Amino acid sequence: MDIFHPLAGVQTEASLEIMKAGSILRKAKSQIWRHRHYKLQEDCKTIAYKSSWALNSYSTCDVEAVREGHQSEVFLSMAGEFPPERCFTLVFHGRRGNLDLVAESAEEAQAWIQGMRILIDNLENMDKREKLDQWVSDLFIKADKNRDGRISFKEARRLLKLMNMDMNEDHAWLLFRRADKSKTGMLEGDEFILFYKMLTERTEILELFQDYSSDGETLSHCDLEEFLREEQLEGERSHEHALELIEQYEPSDTGKTCHIMSIDGFLMYLTSVEGSIYNTDYKHLYQDMTQPLNHYFISSSHNTYLLEDQLKGRSSVEAYIQALKRGCRCLEIDCWDGSNGEPVVYHGHTLTSKIFFKDVVTTVAKYAFKVSEYPVILSIENQCSIEQQKVMAQILKDTFGDMLLKTTIDGKVPHELPSPEELKGKILLKGKKIGGLECLEVDSPVSVEVSDEDEAAETLKSSPTAESWPSESKVGKPKSKQNISKEFSDLIIYFKKVPFRGFEHASSHSKPYEISSFSESKARKYIKEAGCDFVQYNTRLLSRVYPSGLRTDSSNFCPQEMWNVGCQTVALNFQTAGIEMDLNDGLFSQNNRCGYVLKPDILRNRERCFNPERPQDCKDFCPLNLTIQVISGQQLPKISKKEGSIVDPFVRVEIYGVPLDQTKQETKYIENNGFNPCWSEILEFVVHTPELALVRFVVEDYDKASKNDFIGQYTLPFSCIQTGYRHIHLLSKDGTSICPSSLFVHIKITEVTEVPRAS
Known part of the structure; x- marks a missing residue:
């Protein structure tokens, strides 16, 4: 791997040399400090460290980010012990904990900080081809057990197992001999690459290539x-696009000059971003961002401060950073009285750890607009005393400064909510407020009604173990009334939290800046009993739906049924991987991942009466046929760590949308081949409300004796699908890429010829 970074120059090389020489760094964990020798290996891919009992290592590609100074709970709690210029934190992908390290000098800390950032940048800037080359290089290193830079046939057989492939030994030996051009019985450099190319030959793509090739070459x-034109359905654009693709993906200069594409160029195109199932037109900011906030789905998090479960889990500012990096725009902060007059954030009346409110606010201020420039909403669950509410208000104003919205954007009481465009770069608070937005002179605290849907109250009512948790000495249990300080109340502008008193009451009394929260069970009840009314409610007002207090493991509910009626802020536990977060990531993968997605017209138009239970009642009802040919898979990851274990993969396609669209189908499983399985099966669906549908591709390892194991998934909005021959680049449970794992499919979308109508 090329480790030179053009912008870093000599400083980069010096940093990496210091890392290669190794450093004594102190690891912080559970208040106990350990000295360890950390060293970057010569390949710049691995960092080894020696503990008192063993030599360990981790891959540099496992590191997502490096944070400088005191930016973790450990460092914040021990801020006085070590100067920030000697401290840094390595943040790993997935759910692995951070690594907090202290160098012996500021210069040494900077070398590791700058060096790690260069290594991370190099990995992030790799294209698909470079990542594949990296993967092949890593395979070679794994297979070369005796580290002599050559691969024997015995090592090659072991390699096939590592690659998730159970190949006939005679066939493997034949390929090995073909690749062994030097006739030494060993594969070196280019010979190994040739062996790999023969293993990965894509016969299904070669056949497709020859079907359209005039000369077969x-x-x-x-x-x-x-x-x-015929397969990818590009129409008039196909002439210019063909020239662009040859220029971009054909590796041969002769081919570019003669305007021809080789099989290598064709494969590079099909495995590129342009050849993926996701239409790149929708990955950019393509939607109208000038409509009222209630016309958008907003990526929203529940109990954002938690990294684990909501009974005994760890609270962390890292959770806010991860949510914001994922495009979340509505964060939850549960505030309680802390000691020494400092408000704290944690899940009240539980054993979750506590973090300071000021640290949360400082973190949000730093990361709020790194991924998206559109507004961040802080949903404040305010359980603090009047004194500490005043402290909160001051912290918010001092830390956010001009970012914090302190008045309506035009100084007037709004008739409708402002747009995301008008609120760019602003932080808004959601919480309980004294009175409305009209000028209200109040000098003393005022009692405000606590909604039946108040989250803290709901959690305590729902939790079977609530009585066993220690009570808050100052706060006590939630009451039906709570005193709110004017200082805090004045900062609530467009998101005044109010109890829900029914759809009829809301239509005649609710203000556009008011928002009600619904537990998942209450939301389901209203969806079932008055789905059309809920849709109409959400065309005018904002609603928030959050998980039941009984979900003590911080699991999630399916957000789709809430989106079907237009609920904007459907809050999920971002720290919990699973189908629900896959759907959330899928919906918000469009529109430049800005965290705001414009709801379809059927959920914005007040003149219409959309009923998700009966989409066929719409006058412009137009269902579509979705035909998916699942052709093949490529380099699927191993599930078991056992060397001889190989997956038996199958593909399931799931449709999420209105109840009529909720369905799934799957292929047969392929025995002992996760490397290049071939299914060639056709799955067919009718999608009745395409504008609300999400499509999830799941690959699992079949097991007849127990639950199938998850291998990878990919979820996207139906409206973002590209037709034709496409690759699907799979993601892990945590939503991160597992390159080079992919599926190869053919997609066809047509109108349903006979449209069923309402009787």
Whole structure:
């Protein structure tokens, strides 16, 4: 791997050399400090460290970010012990905990900080081809057990197991001999690459290539144009696009000059971002961002401060950083009285750890607009005394400064909510408020009604173990009335929290800046009893739905049924991987991942009466046929760590949307082949409300004796699907890439010829 970074120059090389020489760094964990020798290996891919009992290592590609100074709970709690210039934190992908380290000098800390950032940047800037080369290089290193830079046939057989492939020994030996050009019985450098290419030969793509090739060897400009027009359904754009693809993906200069594409260029195109199932037009900011806030789905988090469960789990500012990096725009902060007059954040009346409110606010201020410039909403569960509410208000104003919205954008009481565009770069608070937005002169605290849907109250009512948790000495149990300080109340502008008193009452009395919260069970009840009314409610007002207090493991509910009626802020536990977060990531993967997605017209138009239970009643009802040919899979990851274990993969396609669209189908499983399984099966669906549908591709390892094991998934909005021959680049449970794992499919979307109508 090329470790030179053009912007870093000599400083980069010096940093990496210091890392390679090794450093004595102190690890902070549970208040106990350990000295360890950390050293970057020569390949710049691995950092080894020696503990008192063993030599360990971790891959640099496992590190997501490096944070400088005191930016973790450990360092914040021990801020006086070590100067920030000697401290740094390594943040790992997935749910692995952070690594807090202290160098012996500020210069040494900077070397590790700058060096790690360069290594991370190099990995992030790799294209698909470079990542594949990296993967192949790593395979070679794993297979080369005796580290002599060569691969024997015995090592090659072991490699096939590592690659999730159970190949006939005679066939493996035949390929090995073909690749062994030097006739030494060993594979070196280019010979190993040749062996790998023979293993990964894509016969299904070669056949497709030859179907459109005039001479059987290349695709002329006209051949490629025909493929784009007939298979990828590109129409008039196909002529210019064919030339662009040859210029971009054909590796041969001769091919570019002659406007022809080789099989290598064709494969590079099909495995590129352009060849993926996701239409890149929708990955950019393509939606109208000038409509009222209640016309958008807003990526929202529940109990954002938690990294684990909501009974005994760890609270962390890291959880806010991760949520914001994921595009979340509505964060929850549960505030309680702390000692020494400092408000704290944690899950009240439980054993979850506590973090300071000021640290949360400081973190949000730093990371709020790194991923998206559109507004961040802080949903404040305010359980503090009047004194500490005043402290909270001052912290918010001092830390956020001009970012904090302190008045309506035009100084007037709004008739409708402002747009995301008008609120760019602003932080808004959601919480209980004294009175409305009209000028209200109040000098003393005022009691405000606590909603039946107040989250803290709901959690305590629901939790079977609530009585066993220690009580708060100052706060006590939630009451039906709570005193709110004017200082805090004045900071609530467009998100005044109010109890829900029914759809009829809301239509005649509710103000556009008011918002009600619903537990998942209450929301389901209203959806079932008055789905149309809920849709109409959400065309005018904002609603928030949150998980039941009984979900003590911080599991999630399916957000789709709430989106079906237009609920904007459907709050999920971002720290808990699973189908629910896959759907959330899928919905918000569009529109530049800005955290705001414009709801379809059927959920915004007040003149319409959309009923998700009966979409066929809509006058412009237009269901679509979705036909998916699941062709093959590529380099699926191993599930078991046992060397001889190989997966038996199958693919399931799941549709999420209105009740009529909730369905799934799956292929047969392929025995002992996770490397290049071939299914060639067709799955067919009718999607009745395409504008609300999400499609989830799941790969699992079949097991007839127990539950199937998850291998990978990919979820996207139906509206963002590209037709034709496409690759699906799979993601892990945590939503991170597992390159080079992919599926190869053919997608066809057509109108349903006979449309069923309401009787």
